[in-house]
Amino acid sequence: MQKVIGYIRVSTEGQASDGVSLEAQTHRIGAWCEANGYELAGVFSDAGVSGGRADNRPALQDALDAVCRSGGVLVVYSLSRLARSTKDTLVIGERLEKAGADLVSLSERIDTTSAAGKMVFRLLAVMAEFERDLTAERTAAVMAHKRSKGERTGTIPFGFSLSDDGVSLITDQTEQAALQAIQEMREAGMSLRRIAESLTERGFKTKSGGTVWKHSSVQSIINRHHVSAA
Known part of the structure; x- marks a missing residue:
């Protein structure tokens, strides 16, 4: 039976951007394993860690090491838990592929055990970053508009x-x-x-x-x- 390694994360802003706690992510991963006949070998957790650079998240590196050694499957609740940038996401995907391991993201229903799944993974990684960039642009525009009207955009400055x-x-x-x-x-x-x-x-x-x-x-x-x- 192919072993599964789970990876979960919540950000420094509290709960993850999609509002899913560590416990909820673990439950979803466990339920998927049970439904699909996989053994959950372990779950690695980065609590209170942002989704920035992958090499700054120790639990993610441990999870990748474990799944690459076993040639198993890395399961995450969503791609946003795995990485914030297309580059990091694809680097992780390539590392898993070279080790004969696979990736499953439950929210996006990505499963790289198939060729179609690999293609969808790459497309969704690009689209996820595109959506984040759009959100950042909208936020910046709103803040600029507020500043131009003399409205507060954060803490009240001294003076x-x-x-x-x-x-x-x-x-x-x-x-x-x-x-x-x-x-x-x-x-x-x-x-x-x-x-x-x-x-x-x-x-x-x-x-x-x-x-x-x-x-x-x-x-x-x-x-x-x-x-x-x-």
Whole structure:
């Protein structure tokens, strides 16, 4: 009986982009094995890991090593659990093929044990990346539109406050004064630590309302507002 290795993952944003937990992914893989007469030899899990580069996910590498040694089948809930880019997905597919192993993705119903399955795998990998690129473009366009209207797109930057409408940003004069002080001290060549000490001594409050400044907070403001030294 051909052995199956399962691979599951949830991202750093919480549950996976498709909302499926580690437990649910494991259940689906186990159910598929039972229905198709396969032995589930093990399940490898990357918990709280994004779907970036494959070589940055230790459990994925362990799963690939195991399935390539046995010449079995790697089963995942969906291609999004396996990789985020077409390149990584196809590299994984080629590695499995060279080792005489196969890939099954349950959501897309991909099964590379057949020639047709191999073709579908390559096509869907390309389409999955295309859809992600479209989503990224739409998101970028929405954020750009919000910024052009002066609307908040994330955390409220130092030097500004949220207006009464709960959407637009307005200038915070007290924080603007602190920004001006940071600019002047930076141009004078003062270190981040000394700037933080000076802001504390002069009674400026941090964004959270604190009275003690840290050099890391000063660095964040300098980076965001592109404050340069003399």
